[in-house]
Amino acid sequence: MNETKMLVFGAVLGALYIVTGLLQVLGPVIGPVPGTDLLYLTGDLFVGFVLLVIGAVFAVGARNLSRDVGEGAIFISVGILLSVLFGLVSLLALCATGLDVFLLGEGAEWSVADSIGPLLYLAVIGAVGFLAWGRETLRGLTSS
């Protein structure tokens, strides 16, 4: 039962990362895709690359779990850790940018929405997975 939940979680989150990653990478090439405004895509190729990498880790985990081969669960757990890690990087960048703008006194030219990107909001879903499975992995990892 737990593995089924994990499989569904990994497959859904993996798909979300891969789709946003592809849109992020292809955006500058094919132009803005209608209806993607709410995704806060930045057009940064490397952000797209990171999204695809995290998506691939989830996808391999989900595939292995569905076929009952390899360590599917651990791929999803590591995917969760990566998701949360890059979410924290994005959050820290957002806070630092906000502080910088405050110090420069140019607050009117920046809003929080300017610094929101897929790595940040997808990490919120990742954090749910972290609460369910990731903490156990992290604890085992650091006590081993």
Added chain:
Amino acid sequence: MTREIRIALTGNPNVGKTTLFNALTGSRQHVGNWPGVTVEKKTGRVRRNGYEIEVVDLPGTYSLTAYSADEIIARDFLLDEKPDVVVQVVDATNLERNLYLTTQLSELQVPVVIALNMADMAEAQGDAIDLARLSAFLEIPIVRTVGTRGDGIGDLLDAAIREVKTSPHHEHTIGYGDDVEATIAMLADALSADTDLTGRYPFRWLAVKLLEGDESVLDKVRGGPALARVERILSSIDSDEYEAMMADKRYEAISAILPQVRKANVRSMSPSDMVDRVVTDRYLGIPIFLALMWGTFQLTFTAAAPFMTMIEAAVGWLVEFVAGSIEPAWLASFLGDGIIGGVGAVIVFLPNIFILFLILAFLEDSGYLARAAFIMDRPLYALGLPGKAFIPMLVGFGCNVPAIMATRSIEGEKDRLLTILVNPFMSCSARLPVYILLAGTFFPEQAGSVVFFLYVLGIAVAIASAKLFRSTILPGEVSPFVMEMPPYRIPTAITSLRHMWSRGSMYIRKAGSIILIGVLAVWALASFPLGVDYGSAGSFAGMIGHLLEPLVAPLGFDWKVAVALIFGFIAKEIVVGSLGVLYGTGEETLSSALLADPGLSAAAALALMVFVLLYTPCVAAIGVIRQETGSWKWAGFSVAYGLVVAWILAFVVGHLAGFFIGGA
């Protein structure tokens, strides 16, 4: 009365030797996870029971056969300096491999004490080791230690003192079988004719090394009366076969002992192993590594921004204050444009440097960088670089000088030379201020990604150059890479901060010394001859810049950039300091001044970053290349090759960028 004794601390890499050294002597050192990180000899002192003890930390080695510079340093110290006792630090979680070195130390006939380190980790994974029984088998005193907590330090020193007082010392050697033993006996007999060797080296040990094909031992015999007979004996055997047979016998002896002294708990797979399945995955390993590097540079750029703003504001205020309150004008210019403007332009990047080092320290201390070296081994090997080269390449992200020195752990002269020659392409922290200034100014939205691109480009050029050198000037086979994975650890804040400070403070010292001198030289060139406008075409700087401008004009650079690049030869940070001086930034920041310069487009800025990444190593790096290769020829080659590659790639990148974003 105080008696002096000397302890040599030896052991495999990554067994906690440096941590134990710190616990013994109380000294402060960086504790790394990479094999071969301890290259230089380190010493410390401790007093115990009326003894003044000198502890010498030797480089980590897997054996005492002279394959690498580390092994030669360790072995020569044991043989020539003859310490009173050798303490071998053994990783309790990996006895098989560690005891291989013990068998070789026993053959050296030196008094040995074993510090069974990381005993807590072995116990945590369910291993139970019978110390008394193991000690009886090896005939070597063994003390349980946990270096990170300082457990067993007093007992270890007591055991070492006891061993020094024990006389005579027992000999404990491996039996290599009748055929090999007969050859060893013949060689030992032949060597006994050489009176120069008598008393300096154990004959049996020399014979064993000769059978293993150890060239440095053969050198000791050359010129002596035993050489002819030794060569006759060696010509009658296959040394590769003998070496393999003797290694087998040593492992056989270890395998015979271990089941009798250790109850190992066999677990299916530890969480550390499971995570390694993902991060060292054949297909996902490198992308995950690149993603983490991107995150590192993203954070380096963004998290430092508010601190940079604060320092920038303070520097700007100081320049204005000096300009408005100091007379005469030349003194105000000297202090404001020269010292404060120049050095200030460099120290504004301190937060970036410290954050980068903090993240790298975290990755290193957590154990991840060892995995990165592992996953890069395959592509490096395929491209003609030994896997061990990745470690100096990673060190190069901090500074190329220690990185080039770290190549001493690489076996094979050609492999080592190759690694030295490509190391300057690894983007050191001195280049970071240039990227941050230009990327932040011309590509504010993608600054982190631009910096990441430059680091990746540096790695790509290093690898491509290695492939080129391997197929042209340095042909040959690549040495195999043996490495281990330390377990993951949560780095302590104090360790990571200390690590960050020890590397970052170097940057502060540079700002106060060589960078200060460099920017003052630029100020003087921009101010003289007397009577010219500061930084004008009529100044010495202007004359030099205009002389060199035709060389860099195809890249989109003007004379100011040419002057800055010339001074960047001393230290790369001076490029930014020089621009700060030449643009004479007062009320405006250097970023604003650069943006306002119609002669510097975004494409040219990208080309400039590429040029700074790849062109000649700094003076200190050139000096260390000369020292490590023993030749000015290779140092000169490194400078010339770097300049050519930098010019070509800056031209290509600048024009491509001009095509896509305009303003070539």
